[in-house]
């Protein structure tokens with residue numbers, strides 16, 4: 001049986017990956033911090049789809065959490081065929097409105113954990129000559145948007161570079177870059193997302209379906225919606241100053257802390 005490990009598999013895009021992959025008949029390992037929510041989510045997936053679902057409580061901003069997931073990915077007796085590095089968050093505020101410790105926590109979850117988990121997973125996959133890794137970035141990777149955008153730019157560059165380095169190994173790596181998706185993300189980050197126009201919002205299940213199609217096609221980068229593909233095409237040719245002004249305001253109104 002094929003097994004997928006999903007970080008942040010209890011909510012939003014990660015939960016949509018879990019539902020889609022369980023529907024496809026994959027066994028799952030779900031990683032997140034909230035143990036009760038993990039157990040509830042696993043129970044529902046087992047009941048609805050008849051697949052095996054293990055839970056792995058871990059905080060990916062802390063060394064023991066990263067080590068726990070690394071150990072699971074290194075376990076050759078229970079191989080993981082698809083890793084989805086999805087756990088992530090936004091901080092409530094712009095640069096210098098936030099303690100630098102919060103920015104470092106973000107880099108740990110978005111970059112260090114992604115690097116270490118991808119490395120552990122692909123080492124094991126290389127021995128079996130098959131496997132896949134989806135690293136969830138964001139269209140913010142292409143825009144000047146503080147540490148969040150910078151961390152997601154790292155995810156894109158790292159993933160595309162690793163995909164090239166591992167070409168011919170049987171392993172597919174893909175960076176997934178959604179636009180605004182209706183999840184708990186904005187509320188958790190204290191963002192007032194009310195100013196984001198309706199047409200910019202994406203549905204998590206559709207994002208995941210498009211991502212899985214792109215992964216099957218062997219793409220190393222997925223922007224899962226024609227509207228955002230067009231916008232990112234424009235972003236590539238727009239003057240950097242204009243881009244910085246526009247992107248630093250879009251969806252970045254914060255409520256009181």
Ligand SMILES: NC(=O)c1ccc[n+]([C@@H]2O[C@H](COP(=O)([O-])OP(=O)(O)OC[C@H]3O[C@@H](n4cnc5c(N)ncnc54)[C@H](OP(=O)(O)O)[C@@H]3O)[C@@H](O)[C@H]2O)c1
Pocket residue numbers: 007008009010011012013014031032033034035037058059060061086087088089090109136137138139177178179180181182183184185186188
């Ligand atoms: N929503 C959007 O508009 C959007 C757009 C582009 C990209 N993204 C990216 O998509 C990914 C998923 O975001 P989402 O929108 O689905 O957010 P979400 O609904 O808030 O879900 C976040 C998930 O990550 C887990 N998580 C957060 N911090 C963690 C940590 N330190 N250790 C382990 N698990 C952690 C959460 O569970 P626990 O709290 O229980 O740990 C939860 O399962 C993120 O990487 C985000 O940057 C989101």
